[in-house]
Amino acid sequence: MELITQENLEKTRKWLRAIFFIGMILFILLVISIIGFVAYGKLTGPPPLAVPQTTIYYAYDGETIIGKSVQNGENRYWMPLSEISENVINATIAIEDRKFYDHFGFDIKRIFGAVIADLKAMAKVQGASTITQQYARNLFLEHDKTWKRKIEEALYTIRLETNYSKDEILEGYLNTIYYGHGAYGIEAAANYYFNKHASELDLHEAAMLAGIPKAPSYYSPFANEQKAKTRQKIVLQSMAQSGMITEAEANEAFEKPIEYNNDKKMATKKIAPYFQDAVKTALRDIVKLDERTIELGGLRVYTTLDPEAQEKAETHIKNIINPESEIEVALMAMEPHTGKVRALVGGRDYEKSPFNRVTQAERMPGSTFKPFLYYTALAHGFTPSTVMRSEPMTFTYDEGRAVYRPDNFNNYYANDFITMAQALALSDNIYAVKTHMFLGIEKLIETAKLLGITSELDAVPSLALGTSTVKMIDMVKAYGTIANGGVRVNPVFIEKVENHKGEVIYEYKSEHEQILDPALAFVTAHLMTGMFDTKLNSYTSVTGQSIANKLTRLYAGKSGTTTTDSWMIGFTPQLVTGVWIGYDRDKTLDIVAERAYAKRIWADFMEDVLQNKPFIPFKAPKGTVPVYIDPTNGLLATSGCKNARLTYYVEGTEPTEYCTVHLPNHADEHKEEKPGNEENADKTWFDKLFNWW
Template sequence: MELIPGSRFRGTVKYIRAFIFISLILTFLFAACITAIIALAKWEGAPPLAVPQTTVFYADDGTKIGESDNGQTRYWVGLHDMSPAIIHATVAVEDRKFFDHYGFDIKRIAAAVIADIKAMRKVQGASTITQQYARNLFLTLDKTWLRKLQEALYTIRLEVNYTKQDILEGYLNTIYYGHGVYGVEAAARYYFGKSANKLTLSEASMLAGIPKGPSYYSPFVNETRAKQRQKMVLQAMVASGYISKKEAEQAYRTPLLYSHHHEMVQKPIAPYFQDTVKYVLRTKIGLDERTIEMGGLRVYTSLDPNMQAIAEQQIQQIIDPSSAIQAALVAMDPRTGEVRALVGGRDYEKSQYNRAIQAERQPGSTFKPFLYYAAIKQGFTPSTEMRSELTTFTLDDGSTYTPHNYNNYYANDTITLAQAIALSDNVFAVKTHLFIGEDQLVETAKKLGITSKLKKVPSLALGTSPVKVIDMVTAYGILANGGKKIEPVFIKKIVNYRGETIYEAKQHEEPVLDEDAAFVTTELMTGMFDPKLNDYTTVTGQTIASDITRPYAGKSGTTETDSWMIGYAPQLVAGVWTGYDRGEKMTKPAEKQYAKKIWVQFMEKSLQKEPVKSFTPTKGVVGVYINPDNGKLATDACPVKRLTYYITGTEPTEYCTEHMQKKKKKKEHREKSSNWLEKLFEWF
């Protein structure tokens, strides 16, 4: 036996000692690196899990009215809202050891490297679910070493800061299933027309196989390949212990009913309303375009789908199809300001211009209720009388102004304020406007939310300054609710993809009008439907009065180029505008009736199932019966009586004696006739 010389032995020990020392150093450095990476991941904190998702818009009843996706459909749902079958199928085929590793499957990586070396090309993937999710969050597929390093660091951050359930939920909500569809919820709807929580084992196993190659394994591209991939998924589920072999065979044989081939292109629901909602999201709530389009928001709106359908239907049916006349309609709950229906034009596909929100048109006589509210505040009453006759006004600057009544009809006598608004007497309106001061009407209109520029001129009383339909309806809504400020509400609530409420509409009940004067104005506006106020002409609502089945307050307005009708019941206020976009004159009598007809049909059908309600008098008003012809207290001798409301203390105290004198003369005549007969009888 040969002995190892001491020098060689010492040299061997030296090498072994150096190897151990270097190994310890490397182990320490590796542990330090791992610790540093984990510490860095902790220090950087949890990475955001949000990715572009489809924003969905809902009506007030919870039905979906639209979505914003930029060509991509994405929804976010929790694991508890997914079928267990899709969760198990995905884990089994994508990352069987997902719940056991810390983001990287070392054995799988080694096996993939060996397989790639043998084939001399990349034939096997080794990415875990966490790695794939990190890649999805980066939203870029460039194959640089820097991106791969970032992806690895992102993977560690995910594993360190989130639970496995959080990561799996995020992954299932972001993977691509082809055809512009991202996430399991969107895929379930797209392929099978159902939510992810209702997927069967057969459907889930088909979907789980698609992300491997969406353009290759999609059943809409090649169903044979898709079925082969489904079989692999089911086998993986059996190997993972999620299902039995028998269940796998049965799921494979089960026929799949797809929905995509039967999808119909539907007409968008309330497109003008949806455009307005997006505008509000940008301007009022302050969300950027990307968040609106791809933020995964759930936007709950105030839209009533039934009222919207009624509005669109009436516009379509009443306006002559061959006419170029346009229309706009806004309906609102006067108690809350919630917009229940909105139409911005007759055909959204031809014109996206929103005439209900963007256009400014002359409101005509629909502006008069604001004038008469201001007048009542200045001491006018429904019985205030002025002459209705052709009048030329000389203004302070020396110029003259001569307003004309419709068709140049005048009473050539005194009429009451109640008659003036019901008959829409222009001379009475201008006299009132100049008497109370031109600034009073402007101030009142601004209190009521009119945002357009108003000119302090005599003709403002006749609605010559252009305004928006939405503003006019809001103003009438304030009159309807007794003078409380409201603003149009299109969005009731917004929920982000996590289910957190990030916005909720709130109205502040701030009084902007005197409630008693507002109620008296409302009662005056009921007169347009009441033939008791007929005088030198009929009330302006005569043509639609027979269609009315409940109390309404309203006012119509007509100019050479515009036709309006705005009115309300206690539960609903609506305004309709019709006219030509380019301001052409409306020459046909039927054209000037469109707005009234649309309005009355919309109101009647929309409130069909609602209880009939009257306007409730406020505490500071009193109702008395008057002779509508002269505004005096009615007596038994008056042939016509009308209940009229006044601010307490301003009601008339003088009784109508005109008919009493006539009645007395008739009685005397009858008595004389009777005496003559008696004398004749005695003579015989």
């Protein structure tokens, strides 16, 4: 009996000894781990505390266009803990983390309790995150539920606890937590729900707000007041259990009626909302900032927007388009020499449709594509005086397996020879397709891509007439490059970006890249002035005749119309503007007035914006020659040519032959040979034959 007892005692001693040593090892490992975590936190340093204030956007003149209280419908303020109501602080601690001031960032008891509860329910039913952990989560760029993110969150929690005081952590948490409806932080929430400052919140209001962050879309009183009141009661009971208030105070607060802010609608993006979206895209794509930094970074973004030009654009659109119409619009105005976008309208109503028709939509540009074709033609030996016949005809392509028969507008044809200058001014489709086929279909695609057209272009005869869809931003960019003498221009939305410390993290720097021949670019631009010049009228009127009487300075431009789209893009040396009109869905422009909207908006906007600007002429570069020609045949004008028009040519390509059609002796000679009406008819035939010769 003694032997058995002695053996048991020996075994017990061994087990106790083993447990002691294992415990000592675990204790040492725990101490080492704690020291390691503290050392990690100190060595890696403090993580940046989140947003000092909302990101503010400035117009080009320094005026605030978005900020202080508004950003994408989201409100954010940063308030010191001393300016936050004690009711809010107590309510938040009571419902979120009662031992906040006692733990080191992790509440071990809560963690084990949550694990047991989850195991019993076989589901995620209870959370154990402390305020520090939640704040660490708010500092992350993403909220995905991967193990990598959880580990990083834990390390962030350690860094917060080892480098900041509890009050600093609580302050950061209260200023970054989401309270629903776009309100980030307690000051924004107090303002939104109660039209108060965070320092003015009473107990019943504080308890209501403290309950929202658990599930803002579920516990917001504006989403479901009954559920919000139930949650408020839980918060008040937690405060009572924690000894922060009495049971009587909790009941009194629960029964107290809440007066909500009557103007519950958050301030939305009223100033150039589509422009704002384009700025955010640029912050992502060009400045390389992530979404969370853009939203929570406390940035100062200096944009290129001209609020006055923006207002004028929106006003002219509103004045011209029938308010009952479902038709949509896009407008973009940009400085051709800098690329700075001064106005942008991506649709008629941002709240109904935030889809940006300037930067996102792809539509058929119609004849606004023709300047790219004629630049290509000039680069391959054509001149403004090159003549071809305008008459109905059929083109074969794809090695003879396909045919294409273009039509002119209203089926009007010259049935005669016209010059390139006339072809562009009159928007003659036959001349355009002939030129396209003569050059080779790929040539136009090469030029369009060089100019910055990013959409896929079909290698077909109809491409000359703009049948492949493109983005407006690309079209305005391409026109801007032509206006800029062939120097590449890219749309610029942001001048400079500063972080919350005032440090410049991005600044726009212009680049000079000559992608077009400057002489050819200028000749193309001057050809584009012809759409407003009635001297080029022929078998039909120039396409800009309906708005020519509105214009007080020299413009270059081109309009374009398809069954579903109407465009007008034009420029002066100071500004290039594009306007598109059409329906979002497959609906045609059947009303004549609708097809005229684009030109009218463009003309009124350009004249209004440039009203007090100096008259700056198009400056001809070296290698160009101005000569007066007869518009009907492209030959050098004589004193008898009453409609002589100044036209620019690349040096060495200007015409050398004089027009003889309007010489007095030429007319008298034919009067003697062919008197009477019949001879006048012969004269017309002879003139046509002579022009052709």
